[in-house]
Amino acid sequence: MEKVYIGVDVGGMSIKAGAVNLNGEILMKDKVVTDGKNVDVFLKDIKELLVKVISWCKENNYDVQGIGFGVPGMVDNKKGLINKMANIGGRDIQLKEYLKDLNLPIYISNDANVAALGEQKFGVAKGMQNVVLLTLGTGIGGGLILNGKLFEGNEGKGAELGHVCLILNGRSCGCGRKGCLESYASASALLRMTREYMEKYKDSMMWEYCNNDINNVSGLTSFECAKKGDEAANKLIDEYVMYLGEGMLDFANIFRPEAFVIGGGISNQGEYLTNKLKAYLEKQHYGYEGSPASEVLIAKLKNDAGIIGAASLLMD
C-alpha cells in the first residue's frame, strides 16, 4: 500500500483537502464551501471533508499517514489549536482535539509556512537549505526553511516576516505596530500607492487603464502601465520594489538564503518583478558587500501549494 498524507488548505471561504503521495502528487482532492462564520459549522465541515478523503484513500488502497493543516491565522502547533483566523469567529479552536477520533497524526501550521515547505519539498526551491518565502497578498505572509527544515518558532508563531519595522513610527499596521513591511509591500499597499499616484499624476496612463474610475484600480494597474512606459507607473513600481527590496535585504542579512520565493497575487508578474528585485538586491550587495547572492524565484505550486505543503508537514 502506497503511503499518502492528507493536506488541508483552510481558507476563510472554502476548505480544500487532498491526498498527496511522497512525490508531492495530489491523487484526489475535494473541497467544501464553508459559511466562514460559525466555529461549529467550520469544524463539522472539515471533519466531513476529511472522512470523504480518507474513505477514498481506503477504497483505493492508499495508506493514510497523517493530516496536515495550513491555516490563514495564528496557530499553536504544540497544542493543535487555531488561536484565531480571518473570517471565522472564535478563539483557540480545538481542531486537533476535535479530530482525535480519526486516529491519525495531526499537525497544524500557518498557511505561509506550509507554502514554504511545499516549495522546498516539491516546488521551485526543491532541496534548498535556506529559503525565505514571501506571499504578497492582502498582507505579507512569511515562511522559512532553515538548515533544510521548516522553521516555525515557539508555538509555530514565528516567521511573521511581514511584521518587521521598515519605517519607525510609520503607517499603522493591523498587527498593532507601526511601519511594518506589510504596510508598504503587500498587494493592498500597492493598491493604496496606485490610488495615491493617480491622484498626484492626473495625466498618467493609469487613469485610462481604469476607465477614469479610481475604483477600478487593481494589482495590475501599475504593473501593466509601467510595462507600457507610463512614467508615473514606473516611478510607483520603483518605489514598491524599493520597499520590498529593503525588507528582503533585512532577510538577506539575517538568513543568507539560497533563494527568496515570491508567492501571492503579485507573483503573477513573474520575471518582470523578480528581475527588478534581483537588480535592487545586487545594487545593494545583498545587504553587505561580499555577501553570497540569493536567487529570487516565483512560487510554483500556485493553487495546490496549500494542499501539497500541508501534506508535507508530516512527511518524515
Place this chain on the structure above:
Amino acid sequence: MEKVYIGVDVGGMSIKAGAVNLNGEILMKDKVVTDGKNVDVFLKDIKELLVKVISWCKENNYDVQGIGFGVPGMVDNKKGLINKMANIGGRDIQLKEYLKDLNLPIYISNDANVAALGEQKFGVAKGMQNVVLLTLGTGIGGGLILNGKLFEGNEGKGAELGHVCLILNGRSCGCGRKGCLESYASASALLRMTREYMEKYKDSMMWEYCNNDINNVSGLTSFECAKKGDEAANKLIDEYVMYLGEGMLDFANIFRPEAFVIGGGISNQGEYLTNKLKAYLEKQHYGYEGSPASEVLIAKLKNDAGIIGAASLLMD
C-alpha cells in the same frame, strides 16, 4: 583521556585560546598580543598559540578533538576563510588551510554566533531551543540558535541582526545601507545620542557627570544619570530602549524565541536594562497580541564567551 576542544577568541588586538571540556570548563588558557596589522604575523601568532595549547593538552593527557574560532568579521565557514576582519588587513585569509598541519578539525565562525552558542550550551540560555543574542558594542552583533542549533546562513554570513532597517533612508551605516538597527541601538549610537542630548539639555546632570567636558561621555553617562533621576537622561534612555525594543520586536515576530540574550558593554546595566526592555516588549505584545513571551537575559559567560563558544562549535 578526557576529550577537550580548543576555542580561539580572535580580537583585533589580542588572540585568546583555551582548552575546554565537555562541561564548558576552561582547563587552561593563554593569549598573544598581536600587532593587528599584518596577516602573516597574525597567522604565525595564532599557530604558535595553538601549538602551546595543544602541547599543554598532550602533557596533561587531554585528547584534543578540534579547534573552533570566533572572529570579529566576515567569514566563510565552508572554505575556512576570514573574508575580512577589523584591525587586520588582507582579504580572504586562508586560516584553515594555514593550520592544516595541526591535523585537527577546524571550524571558523563569527564572534557573535560563537557567543550565542556558548550561552546556549553553557550559559544563561542553556538548553533553550530558540535564542536571539545581541551584543551591544561598537556595532551590534547577532547570534541565532534555532531549533536547538546554531544558525549561520549560507557561508556563515547570516545572523547580521544589527543590519535590519529600522528607519528607511535613515542614518548611514557602515554596512552600506541606511537606517540599520546598529545605527540606533549600538553602544556607539548611545554615545552619539548622549552627546546630542547634552547639547540640547544644558542643565542635564549628564554635564556634571562628565565634568562639563563632552569628551568624557561614556556608555555609563546616560544610564547613571537616568538612575539618579535626571530628566534628560531618562528621556534619552527611553528613546534608546524604544530603538532596541523595536529591533527586538522584529526578531520576536520572526523567531518567537524563548529568550533574548544581551551581551556587550551595555549589558553591564543588567536588570536595569532588561526590565525596561521587557516592559517595552510586553507593552507591544511581543510584536503581536497573543504571542508567547520571550525572556530578556544578560549574557553570562562574559570574557570567556569567545573561548567557550568557539570551543563549542565542534562539540556535536
